[in-house]
Amino acid sequence: MDNKEFLAFQLMWIVISIGISVTVSLFVPFPYSWVIIIGIFLLMGFYMRNRMAKNAGAGMFGSLSSPFSGNSVNYYCMSCGTKHREASCPRCGSKMKRVG
Ligand SMILES: [Zn+2]
Structure with missing residues (x-):
């Protein structure tokens, strides 16, 4: 993805975050809403990191493995x-x- 796409992605990410926070705090009383929000964020962050790490890892592995495969x-x-x-x-x- 290029820079513009990345910005759009970040913006979407922020909108989703706010949406989740508002929605959860509307339906769940205060101390529990925080636990749920933090849980969702940890899970999503973990998922995103996994996806990005996979992409970056593939690129890195491709460039790293080429001198050894020659x-x-x-x-x-x-x-x-x-x-x-x-x-x-x-x-x-x-x-x-x-x-x-
Ligand atoms: Zn020998």
């Missing part, structure tokens, strides 16, 4: 020369390896 870097075992990408050599089990 085949430009190869590892060769130091003792037998086998090309592998494991922690230890699949042929001889040596953990020593060089980048080539």
